[in-house]
Amino acid sequence: MSVTPESVQQLLDSENYGDRLRGVNMLRLLDPAVAFPKIEGLVNDGNVRVRYAAVSQLSTVGEADREQSLQILRDRLENDPEIDVKAAAADGIGALHLTEAYPDLEQAYGNTQEWLLQMSIVATLGELGDPRALSLLQQALDSSTDLVRAAAVSSLGELGNTEAVELLFPLVDDPDWQVRHRVAQALHRLGAEGEGVKSALNRLAQDPVEQVAIAAQNTYSASRGNG
Template identity: 35%
Template structure:
């Protein structure tokens, strides 16, 4: 398998062949070429499975290998997918991309999307991704998820609690402790994990 073979696969009329090409994208010689190729597919392919595969592959790229220009292109593409793609799976993958690659300038886009959509999967992806993103600005927003209209949806609760734990902000300790006796087992377990993360973070800072 070489770069030309991968390009042929990506240009195929067969969607499975295009997906195979996406999975072999590392055969292309440079990170920038991989980024540009996957962006073109994620924003333009006619098949949602192929678009989803391309966006997901982008979110798994090594952030350290990306140039600032690559990051700008990725953020532009993710914003395009969030707003224009009709498939929530692709939108969720775009949210994951922003969070996983820590494209901090996309934080407001994630908040706006969360507030404007009724799609639970997209909301979940955003809430779960904000912890991985690691932007301190996310703390207040995550608390608002727990206090808002979604406060009775266990999946969103677990996602928000988990992200608060990942952020490591000590203000989150009394918040996650409210859920240690929740009637939903998954919420209780996530609260225990988040509490342990916050306590560990606090202990580490005290020892410095």
């Protein structure tokens, strides 16, 4: 059966949440300009799975109306009762590069103890590319949650601000190997040089976890090749 705006709308109008969920997922097959107006009414759906799917789709179809997407994502980030939906809203803000919403992300991070939401906010900051994120990412490096620290390291690498380099040095000995691995990757992305960087990479190159050691060795080799 071919997917048309009419066939999708029939699913979206169903009282069965499974049909509505199918309809939301089919929206990705339509032109964003056609799909966006249909999503607007579903971001407040009574079923959390439907709301999550609708908010998640804004990461792509939201380009059809960035201003309205900004308003929707801000609202869901602040007001949705479900952490998963809030996290999807944070993801959408980063995917659409809605830097106007940076203060909303910062506030949401400070107002939650939920690691999933904190991680989504931290992870999206690298994609968002707003230089104001440096201080929040520095705060996230002290998180007691490994996944939040790892996401913060990656986002610092994506931001490309070399001021982040010294913030990464203490994490060379982080107890979580994935954090150490991302430190090696971030140092590569930042293109950092100097004795501190060399010392950090040498230490990481001797890491007992092979992935960490290889990433550090590759970063060190690349820096020498550029020198």
